[in-house]
Amino acid sequence: NAGVMQNPRHLVRRRGQEARLRCSPMKGHSHVYWYRQLPEEGLKFMVYLQKENIIDESGMPKERFSAEFPKEGPSILRIQQVVRGDSAAYFCASSPRPGLAGVLSYEQYFGPGTRLTVT
Amino acid sequence: DQQVKQNSPSLSVQEGRISILNCDYTNSMFDYFLWYKKYPAEGPTFLISISSIKDKNEDGRFTVFLNKSAKHLSLHIVPSQPGDSAVYFCAVQTGANNLFFGTGTRLTVIP
Numbered sequence: 035n036a037g038v039m040q041n042p043r044h045l046v047r048r049r050g051q052e053a054r055l056r057c058s059p060m061k062g063h064s065h066v067y068w069y070r071q072l073p074e075e076g077l078k079f080m081v082y083l084q085k086e087n088i089i090d091e092s093g094m095p096k097e098r099f100s101a102e103f104p105k106e107g108p109s110i111l112r113i114q115q116v117v118r119g120d121s122a123a124y125f126c127a128s129s130p131r132p133g134l135a136g137v138l139s140y141e142q143y144f145g146p147g148t149r150l151t152v153t
Numbered sequence: 154d155q156q157v158k159q160n161s162p163s164l165s166v167q168e169g170r171i172s173i174l175n176c177d178y179t180n181s182m183f184d185y186f187l188w189y190k191k192y193p194a195e196g197p198t199f200l201i202s203i204s205s206i207k208d209k210n211e212d213g214r215f216t217v218f219l220n221k222s223a224k225h226l227s228l229h230i231v232p233s234q235p236g237d238s239a240v241y242f243c244a245v246q247t248g249a250n251n252l253f254f255g256t257g258t259r260l261t262v263i264p
Contacts (some may be wrong), residue, residue: 092251141199146200
């Protein structure tokens, strides 16, 4: 059973270009989460998606960032007009279903990450 | 606003001894707590978790303790092994959605 797949593993973009990061969840998982890790910091939640739905995007910057999880294919995190401050490791995680607050939770399984460098 | 804090950025322990990693959180509404381990250039790997209805959970060499009144979480690894050397993140969850991560503690186990 393959784990969470992310590609590319490394991505270099010039300022102003677009970055597209892909995430294929584990087989049987329909919930996807994106996190960003800036240098010397912990992971910060960005967005939570189910198939064709954005459930929680409270951690996503309001401009230039968007995410989707189509019915078919991987989840995509898109960053338009990248700036140097976007340089970070972007991790995707998946879970089979959400938990039930206070009762049950399902662990999130992480992919290897995409390291974005903006020059 | 850091809701989860790991105040020790690094920890060195001799092989065979106990490693204790600590984590403090601010929001008493958090109801699920997890520890992840991360090697360089890899994604975090789930290690162990605990629900707020418990105060201890054990899995082999790893034990997580939860002190709700102090809003404090700790991970004990005993005996520590060189392969345990990694960055350890505590994470908390509420509402069954996103995780809030601490900034991590780099554990080095010295052979």
